Amino acid sequence: MDSDCRQKEKPAQSWLIELTIFKMASTLPLCFDCVSMTKPESHISAAAVAAGTIQNLLLLHTERQKRGVSADKKAKLDELVAGLGIVNERLSIHPETAFADLTPLCKSHMADAIASKAEIYQDHYRGLGGADPDYRNGLVLAARLFEYANDINENQTWMHWRGLLLNELGDHQAAADSFGKASEISGGKDIYQVFQMQSLSAAQPSTSKNESGQDADALLNSIRASVKAITGMDISDEELQTMARANDLLQERFEEAVDDEVVEAGPFLPLDQQLKIAQFGVETAYLIVDGHYEEARKRFGASFKSDLSLQDMKAEYEEMTSYSETPMETAYAMAPYVVDGCAHIYIAVQSDDISEAITFIFNHVEEKKLEIEGIDWGRP
Structure with a gap:
C-alpha cells in the first residue's frame, strides 16, 4: 500500500404513515443500504430510506448487545435497543402512534442516522451536476431526509442544509421557511435570518426586481410582509439594511472562495459504495469505542x-x-x-x-x- x-x-409525525404504506408494499432488508433496488436511487421514497435506516440501527445495536459492552454503557444500550424495537414495530403496525414517549437517546440515534444518510445523498447528487436527470430527484430526497431527522430531533444545521438544497431546487419560499426554523431552533441567530432574507428576496416575482431600482420599495415591503407572516416580527429599515449588507458580504466571500479554490476532482464514488463505506466505518467505530479492538x-x-x-x-x-x-x-x-x-x-x-x-x-x-x-x- x-x-x-x-x-x-x-479535509415523527405524519411520515410514519408513508413509511407504513411502503412496508405494506415491500419488505425492507435489514441493512444500511436499504435502497439497493432496480430503480434509480433518486426515485426511492425518502420514507423507505428512513425506515431502512431505523431497522439497520436496531440490527447494529442488537449486535453490540450480543458482543457485550462495559457496565457504564449497558443500561443506555439496553434502553436504545428497546426503543428502536418499539419504533420498528410501530412502523409496521401502529403508524398513528407518535414518538413522544421515546427516550431522547433513541430519538438522537435515529435522527443522526437519517441525517447522515441525507448528507451522503446530497453530496452524491450535487456531484452529478444539474445536467444529470437524477440531480433534482436526488436533492429532493436529501431535503426530505433532513426534514425527517429534524422531525425526530430538532437540529438547526439540518434545517440550514435543507434550506440550501431547496434554494438549489428553486423552491425559495420553502427554503426561507427552513432557514426560519433553523433560526428558531438556534434562538434567533442572525446568520440564519440572513439566509432567510436572501431566500425571501429570491422568491419575489421578477417584475419586482427592476435593476433601475424603481420597485425597490415594493420589494422591501414584500420581504417585510413575508418575514412578518413567517416570524410574527416587524423588521425595521435598519434591520433590513444590516441583513442586506451581511448578505452581500456573504455572497462576496462565497464567490471569492470558489474563485480561489483549486481542487483536483477525485475518482467518483458510486452511491452504493459510499453507503457501504459509511456503514463499514460506523460499525468499526463502535467496535473501537466498545473496546473490541481485536x-x-x-x-x-x-x-x-x-x-x-x-x-x-x-x-x-x-x-x-x-x-x-x-x-x-x-x-x-x-x-x-x-x-x-x-x-x-x-x-x-x-x-x-x-x-x-x-x-x-x-x-x-x-x-x-x-x-x-x-x-x-x-x-x-
Missing part, C-alpha cells in the same frame, strides 16, 4: 494490521479520549470522499461531554471487500 494514503489532511483489527488490510498493533491501537484511542469524563457512546458518519485514490470516511464519535473523530482510510475504493489501510485519530 502507498503509505502516503494514510497521511493526507482531512474485532476491529480484523477489518484491517494485512499491511496496516502489521503496522498498528492491538496495544498501539488501544493507546491511540485512549489518548484521543483521555480528557472525556464520560464514555464515547455515539458514532455519526459523514459523506465519504476520495483523496489521491484513497477513500476516506470521517466518523464523529461523541460522549456526553466531548466530540472526537476517527477517519478510516481505504486504498482500493472499488474493491468489493473493504479493508482499512490507515486511521487518522481526532478532529481536524
